[in-house]
Amino acid sequence: MMSESCQTRRMYGHDYAVPGTYEVTIVVAGRLSVFGEIIGTSKTGGERPRLKPSVLGQAVLDNEIPKIHHYYPEVDVWQVCLMPDHLHMIVRINQPLPKGKHLGIVIGAFKGGVSRAWWKLEATVSAASASESRPSLFEPNYNDHILMRDGQLENWKRYLRANPLRYMMRREYPDLFQRALCITIDGTRYSAFGNMLLLRQPEKHQVMFHRYTDGMPTENTKFWITESQSLIMAAQSGDVLVTPGISECEKRIKKMALEQHLRLIHIQAEPIGRYWKPERSRFEACAYGSLLILAPWPDDMPAFTSAYERFHFLNGLAETISNISHATDVAVQGLRLAHGG
Numbered sequence: 001m002m003s004e005s006c007q008t009r010r011m012y013g014h015d016y017a018v019p020g021t022y023e024v025t026i027v028v029a030g031r032l033s034v035f036g037e038i039i040g041t042s043k044t045g046g047e048r049p050r051l052k053p054s055v056l057g058q059a060v061l062d063n064e065i066p067k068i069h070h071y072y073p074e075v076d077v078w079q080v081c082l083m084p085d086h087l088h089m090i091v092r093i094n095q096p097l098p099k100g101k102h103l104g105i106v107i108g109a110f111k112g113g114v115s116r117a118w119w120k121l122e123a124t125v126s127a128a129s130a131s132e133s134r135p136s137l138f139e140p141n142y143n144d145h146i147l148m149r150d151g152q153l154e155n156w157k158r159y160l161r162a163n164p165l166r167y168m169m170r171r172e173y174p175d176l177f178q179r180a181l182c183i184t185i186d187g188t189r190y191s192a193f194g195n196m197l198l199l200r201q202p203e204k205h206q207v208m209f210h211r212y213t214d215g216m217p218t219e220n221t222k223f224w225i226t227e228s229q230s231l232i233m234a235a236q237s238g239d240v241l242v243t244p245g246i247s248e249c250e251k252r253i254k255k256m257a258l259e260q261h262l263r264l265i266h267i268q269a270e271p272i273g274r275y276w277k278p279e280r281s282r283f284e285a286c287a288y289g290s291l292l293i294l295a296p297w298p299d300d301m302p303a304f305t306s307a308y309e310r311f312h313f314l315n316g317l318a319e320t321i322s323n324i325s326h327a328t329d330v331a332v333q334g335l336r337l338a339h340g341g
Contacts, residue, residue, distance in 0.1 A: 016103040025143040033084035042168045049164035081160035155202040158326040191272035194292035203239040206322040209249035235262035244314035
């Protein structure tokens with residue numbers, strides 16, 4: 001679940017007024033389900049999960065989204081995913097925005113329009129009240145991803161299309177997010193414990209640090225300071241960190257992720273059996289939905305002759321998992337895991 005702290009992701013030095021493509025996420029304050037409800041089922045043969053919009057939700061789709069291009073002809077909304085308590089948009093700036101305007105101004109105007117529609121429908125404020133006293137419908141700020149890498153746009157499109165399906169899967173198959181004795185990822189078998197939908201999150205970052213950099217412990221270098229800050233900022237924006245947590249610096253990132261309930265995929269060598277469970281810190285993170293623990297099957301691991309070999313093998317798996325795309329085959333006990341989540 002997104003919190004207010006992760007509702008700001010800005011690339012320092014990036015010009016948000018020039019042409020570019022962005023995935024934008026906006027969350028309703030208090031996570032109120034004001035835009036509608038998810039109906040349907042993830043089960044075979046049933047109606048595919050979708051949002052049944054409320055009156056406000058329909059107004060957002062019919063009136064507020066089109067206003068973006070109307071007031072800012074330089075901007076197109078390529079895709080919208082409206083969920084009960086938040087929304088995603090893929091926004092394209094085709095031409096430089098007018099002087100003094102940028103993506104934040106566009107999104108702020110949109111949020112204001114939706115809030116006004118909400119005030120009108122809910123009649124929460126009298127007409128005589130000052131506009132500045134009216135509460136915003138949304139959490140402050142918003143979250144954005146700049147879509148620049150090859151395949152990134154398609155990954156996000158599929159992720160958004162599958163959002164209602166993932167929502168219903170969490171409701172209908174709660175056990176799926178607790179334990180799986182066999183999950184196959186791109187041909188490698190794992191046992192798993194935690195939130196397996198993290199595998200389909202579009203933005204994943206491998207956390208890999210060698211013990212030494214330029215002849216000194218990595219944790220004492222400027223490289224560590226810069227890279228650790230970048231990784232934590234990405235995770236605070238909702239991205240997933242992937243690491244076996246072997247070196248000192250990897251352990252530090254893993255610890256911060258667990259303490260802050262940031263999204264994390266942790267790869268361990270210890271097998272996960274039917275009655276296995278993690279220690280308290282990781283167990284609580286799994287219950288929170290922010291952690292997935294993966295353990296490669298012993299049959300799929302080589303016989304390590306050194307800690308160095310073990311380090312590189314597990315980090316190689318982390319690299320593969322970080323690069324999972326919408327096209328990567330992921331199956332849980334013989335069932336394909338839904339694309340995107």
